[in-house]
Amino acid sequence: MSFIEVKQISKSFRVAKKKSGLKEAFKSFIKREYQIVKAVEDVSFSIDEGEIVGYIGPNGAGKSTTIKILSGILTPDSGECQIAGMIPWKNRVKYVKNIGVVFGQKSQLWWDIPAEDTFDLLKDIYEIPDEKYQSTKNDLIKKLNLEDIINIPVRQLSLGQRMRCEIAAALLHHPKILFLDEPTIGLDAVSKQLVRDFIKKINRENHTTIILTTHDMSDITTLAKRIILIGNGKVLYDGSLKKLKNQYETKTTIMVKTKDKLNIRKKGVLEKIKTKDGYQLVIHLKELSISELLTILSRKIEIDDIEIENESIDDIIVKLYEDYQI
Amino acid sequence: MKAYFTYFKLKFMSGLQYRSAAWAGIATQFFFGFVYVMVYIAFYESGEKQLPMNLHQVITYLWLNQAFFALVNQFHKDPELFQMVKDGTISYELVRPKNLYFMWYFKILGQRLSNVVMRFIPIIFVTSLLPYPYGMEGASNVYHFFLFLCSLMIGTLVVVALSVLYPIITLATMNEKGIVNVMLSIADILSGIVVPIPFFPLFLQKISKYLPFQYISDLPFRIYVGNVSFQFGIRGIFIQLFWFLILVFIGFSLMKRNIKRIVVQGG
Numbered sequence: 001m002s003f004i005e006v007k008q009i010s011k012s013f014r015v016a017k018k019k020s021g022l023k024e025a026f027k028s029f030i031k032r033e034y035q036i037v038k039a040v041e042d043v044s045f046s047i048d049e050g051e052i053v054g055y056i057g058p059n060g061a062g063k064s065t066t067i068k069i070l071s072g073i074l075t076p077d078s079g080e081c082q083i084a085g086m087i088p089w090k091n092r093v094k095y096v097k098n099i100g101v102v103f104g105q106k107s108q109l110w111w112d113i114p115a116e117d118t119f120d121l122l123k124d125i126y127e128i129p130d131e132k133y134q135s136t137k138n139d140l141i142k143k144l145n146l147e148d149i150i151n152i153p154v155r156q157l158s159l160g161q162r163m164r165c166e167i168a169a170a171l172l173h174h175p176k177i178l179f180l181d182e183p184t185i186g187l188d189a190v191s192k193q194l195v196r197d198f199i200k201k202i203n204r205e206n207h208t209t210i211i212l213t214t215h216d217m218s219d220i221t222t223l224a225k226r227i228i229l230i231g232n233g234k235v236l237y238d239g240s241l242k243k244l245k246n247q248y249e250t251k252t253t254i255m256v257k258t259k260d261k262l263n264i265r266k267k268g269v270l271e272k273i274k275t276k277d278g279y280q281l282v283i284h285l286k287e288l289s290i291s292e293l294l295t296i297l298s299r300k301i302e303i304d305d306i307e308i309e310n311e312s313i314d315d316i317i318v319k320l321y322e323d324y325q326i
Numbered sequence: 327m328k329a330y331f332t333y334f335k336l337k338f339m340s341g342l343q344y345r346s347a348a349w350a351g352i353a354t355q356f357f358f359g360f361v362y363v364m365v366y367i368a369f370y371e372s373g374e375k376q377l378p379m380n381l382h383q384v385i386t387y388l389w390l391n392q393a394f395f396a397l398v399n400q401f402h403k404d405p406e407l408f409q410m411v412k413d414g415t416i417s418y419e420l421v422r423p424k425n426l427y428f429m430w431y432f433k434i435l436g437q438r439l440s441n442v443v444m445r446f447i448p449i450i451f452v453t454s455l456l457p458y459p460y461g462m463e464g465a466s467n468v469y470h471f472f473l474f475l476c477s478l479m480i481g482t483l484v485v486v487a488l489s490v491l492y493p494i495i496t497l498a499t500m501n502e503k504g505i506v507n508v509m510l511s512i513a514d515i516l517s518g519i520v521v522p523i524p525f526f527p528l529f530l531q532k533i534s535k536y537l538p539f540q541y542i543s544d545l546p547f548r549i550y551v552g553n554v555s556f557q558f559g560i561r562g563i564f565i566q567l568f569w570f571l572i573l574v575f576i577g578f579s580l581m582k583r584n585i586k587r588i589v590v591q592g593g
Binding site: 068071072073074075092093094096097099101103106107108110111112113117118120121124125126127 | 328329331332333336339340343413414415417418420421422423424425586587588
């Protein structure tokens with residue numbers, strides 16, 4: 001049995017259906033129609049201890065709902081789930097001692113007071129012994145670069161500063177599992193990098209299992225080896241990022257700078273466009289590899305400069321979403 | 327237990343940061359206090375006989391209402407808790423290994439105490455200096471004074487147990503208006519904050535006897551001014567304790583039920 005074992009979890013919400021307009025408003029006042037929205041449907045996966053898993057999908061796919069079920073906040077309509085030998089929503093109070101959660105769009109820090117006061121509160125809530133608390137706190141302060149901001153009332157912090165404090169707050173009690181729901185949302189490049197490095201570090205040092213949802217694909221590429229793709233409440237892909245890339249990265253664009261004229265007729269070259277100082281070639285990677293193309297090119301022409309554009313992971317995800325029609 | 331106390335402490339600390347709000351609150355309390363006092367003086371001067379309280383008792387009662395308003399008023403809706411329910415920040419409360427009911431209970435208690443600590447001393451001080459009949463007077467005797475302290479403390483526990491019900495109800499209704507406001511209005515009138523209970527028509531007095539609201543502030547203030555006997559006060563304290571337990575039980579079970587059916591809004 002894996003560390004996290006999720007079996008056929010489903011959860012649906014009842015949403016009041018209302019059309020626009022005064023007449024419709026009156027109608028719905030008397031008789032309301034409801035619509036059942038299936039937020040997650042038959043979701044199953046298992047995760048081993050110490051893994052980092054990227055949980056991705058478009059808006060409204062059911063990512064946050066899954067995270068909320070796994071962290072014991074929501075009770076699913078059906079399905080089973082065992083995490084660290086417990087059912088999250090059944091023994092909520094006991095279970096949540098093992099987990100740390102960061103919801104990127106919400107705040108767990110007290111608005112009016114410095115973050116350190118919230119940390120002290122968490123110390124009492126999680127009943128962390130004094131010594132352990134001090135050493136963990138100092139460690140987190142150092143790693144997340146919090147010295148200068150920990151004593152400022154939270155309302156005066158920037159988003160990036162606040163998010164660093166949020167992450168520290170989620171880790172004070174040494175959770176075995178860390179749920180990160182869009183932890184880099186709205187952060188600038190530097191803060192993002194800092195947060196990513198930190199997440200990697202704690203995964204390596206503390207062997208913390210991390211489940212991460214995000215819309216920022218560079219989060220995934222730097223952090224997660226494995227991704228689970230969810231769309232319309234269903235798991236669509238579960239596997240390594242590399243495999244997904246191989247499967248979807250089929251075309252690549254190459255810009256060649258040259259003064260010579262290029263005649264190329266080879267299977268695999270899909271497009272050849274003359275540009276101001278050279279050519280733009282689009283090749284099909286399954287039929288023609290980049291190195292093959294380079295050999296051909298260097299035989300035929302004098303190359304001044306060459307630029308290979310890798311298809312970004314974002315493009316792959318867009319394609320993936322298109323393929324699954326989500 | 328320590329964690330709950332820390333909640334209380336933090337809420338208390340954040341409350342103390344709002345000094346200008348406290349001054350504004352004090353000014354409001356003085357304003358309303360004077361309006362009420364004038365009305366009752368005019369009422370007593372019109373020569374109505376057989377009134378249930380004598381004038382200085384009423385005036386003192388009214389000033390106590392104002393001094394401890396932040397502690398005992400019904401219309402206290404902690405914006406943080408309602409906001410939490412509405413925007414989904416409650417998720418964070420639910421990933422804590424503590425009972426949510428008691429976390430909220432101590433938050434509200436801390437907020438109410440921090441509000442009252444900054445307000446009641448200046449009000450009591452200034453109004454005791456006012457000349458007869460406008461000013462506030464001392465307790466009718468030492469025993470009544472201590473009974474008043476006791477009863478005010480338990481009354482506070484009762485009103486917090488009531489206030490915590492409203493965000494719990496909001497967990498199911500998703501809106502803090504509607505039913506909650508209806509409840510608040512009823513509670514407000516029946517608590518004696520608007521008109522002291524002895525001035526109620528008889529049928530309303532009978533009804534409110536069987537409800538918790540008059541055991542929050544009306545009872546301790548009437549003990550203070552000596553409008554009720556010592557025995558009546560003692561009996562009242564037992565009724566307060568009874569309501570405290572009942573309300574905590576209701577809140578605790580309602581919370582348990584509503585958490586199971588919770589829907590977290592907003593992503």
